Amino acid sequence: MKQRAGYLFMAPVALFLLVGFATPIFIVGWYSLIEPRTFELTSDLTLANYRAAFTEGYGGPFYWSILGAFATVATCALLAWPTAKMLHARAGRGAAIVTGLIAVPIFVSESVRLFGLSLFLMPGGGILAGSLKALFGVSIGTVLNTKIAVWLGLVYVHFPFMLFPLLLGVALIPQDRIDAARDLGASRWQVLREIELPLALPGLAIGALLTFVLCIGANAEAAILGGQAVTVVTRAIEQRFSYAQDWPMGAALTMLVTLVTALVVFPVLSRIDLNRLIRR
Amino acid sequence: MKTRPTLPASLRNPMAGALSRRQMMGGMAAGLAAAGMPMSARAQAEQIALLTWDAYADPRLLDMWRETTGNGARYEIHISDPTSVNRLRAGETDVWNFINLNNPWARQVLWPEGLIYDLPRDRFEPLYAQMFEKFAMPYDWALSQDGEHLLGVVQRFETFDFVVNSDVIAPATAKDEGWDLFNNPDFANRYGILAYEDWNVMDICMGAGIHPYKPKTEADYAKFEETARRWINNAKLITTDFVQLNLAMLNGEIDLYFTGGTYTASSARAEGATNIYAITPNSGPADGKGGINWIELNSAVANPQGKEATLDFLEWITTPDAAEIVARGNGNLQPVSQMAQDEVLGRFSADELNAIQWDEFDERIANAVEFDIVPDYDRLYDIYSAAIRDRG
Numbered sequence: 001m002k003q004r005a006g007y008l009f010m011a012p013v014a015l016f017l018l019v020g021f022a023t024p025i026f027i028v029g030w031y032s033l034i035e036p037r038t039f040e041l042t043s044d045l046t047l048a049n050y051r052a053a054f055t056e057g058y059g060g061p062f063y064w065s066i067l068g069a070f071a072t073v074a075t076c077a078l079l080a081w082p083t084a085k086m087l088h089a090r091a092g093r094g095a096a097i098v099t100g101l102i103a104v105p106i107f108v109s110e111s112v113r114l115f116g117l118s119l120f121l122m123p124g125g126g127i128l129a130g131s132l133k134a135l136f137g138v139s140i141g142t143v144l145n146t147k148i149a150v151w152l153g154l155v156y157v158h159f160p161f162m163l164f165p166l167l168l169g170v171a172l173i174p175q176d177r178i179d180a181a182r183d184l185g186a187s188r189w190q191v192l193r194e195i196e197l198p199l200a201l202p203g204l205a206i207g208a209l210l211t212f213v214l215c216i217g218a219n220a221e222a223a224i225l226g227g228q229a230v231t232v233v234t235r236a237i238e239q240r241f242s243y244a245q246d247w248p249m250g251a252a253l254t255m256l257v258t259l260v261t262a263l264v265v266f267p268v269l270s271r272i273d274l275n276r277l278i279r280r
Numbered sequence: 281m282k283t284r285p286t287l288p289a290s291l292r293n294p295m296a297g298a299l300s301r302r303q304m305m306g307g308m309a310a311g312l313a314a315a316g317m318p319m320s321a322r323a324q325a326e327q328i329a330l331l332t333w334d335a336y337a338d339p340r341l342l343d344m345w346r347e348t349t350g351n352g353a354r355y356e357i358h359i360s361d362p363t364s365v366n367r368l369r370a371g372e373t374d375v376w377n378f379i380n381l382n383n384p385w386a387r388q389v390l391w392p393e394g395l396i397y398d399l400p401r402d403r404f405e406p407l408y409a410q411m412f413e414k415f416a417m418p419y420d421w422a423l424s425q426d427g428e429h430l431l432g433v434v435q436r437f438e439t440f441d442f443v444v445n446s447d448v449i450a451p452a453t454a455k456d457e458g459w460d461l462f463n464n465p466d467f468a469n470r471y472g473i474l475a476y477e478d479w480n481v482m483d484i485c486m487g488a489g490i491h492p493y494k495p496k497t498e499a500d501y502a503k504f505e506e507t508a509r510r511w512i513n514n515a516k517l518i519t520t521d522f523v524q525l526n527l528a529m530l531n532g533e534i535d536l537y538f539t540g541g542t543y544t545a546s547s548a549r550a551e552g553a554t555n556i557y558a559i560t561p562n563s564g565p566a567d568g569k570g571g572i573n574w575i576e577l578n579s580a581v582a583n584p585q586g587k588e589a590t591l592d593f594l595e596w597i598t599t600p601d602a603a604e605i606v607a608r609g610n611g612n613l614q615p616v617s618q619m620a621q622d623e624v625l626g627r628f629s630a631d632e633l634n635a636i637q638w639d640e641f642d643e644r645i646a647n648a649v650e651f652d653i654v655p656d657y658d659r660l661y662d663i664y665s666a667a668i669r670d671r672g
Contacts, residue, residue: 037658039370057669064672118524124531145517145533147672224524227517228475230672239665242359243477244658245366 025258031251039247049252058253061233064222066260068232069215072154073208076162079155080207084166099167102160114153114224118144121152121225145227153221158214162207169203170196202272209265216261233257326351328586328593331364331372332380333357333576335436335609341602348596351589360478361385362657368395368581376581377590383421383575384653386431391424396579397587398429399594407433407598411617414645421575421650432579433594434617435606438641439560439571439648440479443540445529446557454536455647458561458570459487461536463507468514472525472537475518479539481660482572484508489565492572493652496660504660509667518668523548526556542636546613550635558637560644571648600624615641 033045036052052058083102087095105113120127123142132138143149173196181191197204219234228235233253240250330336330353337355345353358364361381368379373395381390390396408417415422415434422432442461444454454461461467473480485492488507490500512518516534519525522544525537530553545558564570578597580590596602603618604627613636618624628636637644654660 039366057666060669060672122527122531123533125527126531223519224521227472227519228668228671229517231669236665236669239477239668242363244661244665245362246658 028251028254031248032255034248036248037244037246049249050256052249053252053256058233058236061231061236062256062260064230065216065218065233065257068150068154068218068221068230069212071151072158072215073162073211075151075155076159076211077166077204077208079159080163080166081204083163084170087167088170102163106160110157111220111224113157114220117153117156118224121149144225145229147226147229150222150226150230153225154215154218157218157221158211161210161214165203165207165210166200167203169200169207172203173199202274205268205272209268212264213261216257326586326589328353328377328589329375330355330378330380331358331367331376331581332378333436335606335612335614336378336380336578336597338605338609341597341605341609344602344605345593345596349589349592351592353593360476362478365389365395369393373582374585375583377583377586378578378593379581380576380578382651383434383577384651386577386579387421387423387425388653390579391429391431395582396431397582398424398431399433399580399591401430403591403595404430404433407595410598410621412620415617422577432577433598434575434577435597435603436609436614436616437573437575438542438615439558439573439644440539440541440543441483441558441560441571441648442536442538443525443529443545443556443558444536445534445555447555448535451557451559454557454559455562458564459483462487462511462514462538467535469516470535471515472528472534473512473515473518474522474525474537474539474544475520476539477661477664478654478657479572481657481664482654483538484511484664485654485660486561486564486566486570486572487511491566492654493566493649495655501659501663505663505667508664509670512664512667512671515671518671526553529556543612543614545637546635547611549637550613550632554634558644560647562647566649569647569649571644572651573645573648574651600627 030041032049033047034040034043035046036048087099121129121142121144123129123140123144126142126144129140129142132140143152177195177199178191181195186194217234219232219238222228222230222232222235234257237250237253237257240246240253244250326349328351332355334357335341337357342353342355345351358381364379364381365385368376368390379390379396386396391398405417408415408419408422411434418427419434422430422434424431442454442459444451444461449461457464462471482492484504484507488500488503490496490504496504517524517528522540525534525540526544526548528534529537530548541558541560545556548556561570566572578594580587580594583590597606598618600618600621600623603616603624607614607616607619607624607628613628613632615636615638616624619628628638633639
């Protein structure tokens, strides 16, 4: 009886996932197997789109998306760890304000934030360059329209997605363990490596996964800040679906991105004890 | 462009005749409301759906339409002409009522494939008498290939080529040099690309010395690829946002960009940045012309639901008040065919006319070939998009 109730409670979510997730993936998968630039789902199936994905210069976009995602995860983790430690240690003493300041931009459109950053970085009349020139007579160049600008934008947009899960992770570290380790003569590095990181790992892993998945699908940073200095894979997919009207090729690229994401996410996810993170 | 003589009021304002129809509709609505039918239900029944470029999504236009007729309108802005054509082909004719596309699509694709209705000629042909001479009937782009059916109403039009900073490159020089400016190594890394990608393909054809609307030889494809890769690799930035390009020009990052024209330059010029200057080359490989002149045709999608309201809308957008909003649509200034009428042209100040470079508009149109469907576009686009992927 109890088991049947469990299935009943699960049914709405299962139905939603079936309609909203599994079915679209199935359709995209089917499209990826039909002839390029056709829309006939009943035509003969082919692997031509997958062959083209490996032979027609899509390696670059995949490379830049995956590299950008890993670089952003690493940078955000490095920035978020001390921030999370500080916010946890000073909980209740202004930490809420800092947390709020970090969280509020999430409620503003990503494009608006990136255009804001673009105005900040712009040479000549940009906020940074213009202010330095006006106040100190210093002329500087700009990183706008370069790969560095893309990386900056990725970190700027995705930092909160690393920070907040990490805050949960840091909260899992009991202070008495750290105190005990120190009493037993552990160095700060040993405390970090052997006590703090393993205990905060679920939060760090969730943050890293969120950041990675969002970054591999990111396009606006390269478009708005990077001046297309790099072509990311989502841009290549967009081109196939829109101007090229080549849905099968776009679908094949989408399936490959999904596969890459799954290859990264599932092994990590299988090692995370979510029950522990939510303190069950 | 010279204005045409002002027409009699009844012809000048097509809705003057239709006013009684509107009044009658209003009266009917009032009667229905009195009979207990909620107004919202009536408005719902008259809702039309626009698949359009941005000017017709201007909230002022749609509010005025709602206030004038009581009809609602919803919209979606195109990604590209072919994308929207394929959406209609895929069965979305029952979703949309109004489609606004560049000139060749109605005549060459939408009508032959039964995706749009023809318009009653007695009702809509007089609207063409209120436009510039260029659009005088029989105007081919608005007619089916057999000349029997009227397929839409012309409104926005201009040339769309490239934009320079006139403080750096004299407009006269830019017009003479034409597309070779982008072939000039001195401007490598000094220009941007507005990623309206189907337009970029046509521009690169021009720069490669190829007529964009004629079939290509293998030598043409090779030349196109060489030019595409060079132009894309030498671009300082590529973006879908023309404001970003105008800002980059004002900041001295770039001196010119393609694709661009009045549509991309006019709002900046209206704000005083008159050094942002739209250029149409004096010559080029398209039958001796280097510019491209697009003309938007507004058509009624073959959707029986809302057909009458759509025809009303097509007529109403040509009224001076509506045409003025279309010309100012989405914050840009854009020439419309109704500016042939003194009543419409007179609504624009000297500064606004300067912003759209009205004094040389005739010359630009004369130096441009009319927009058309690019033969073998797929192959050219694949070359172009591969070059974009290889850029970084």
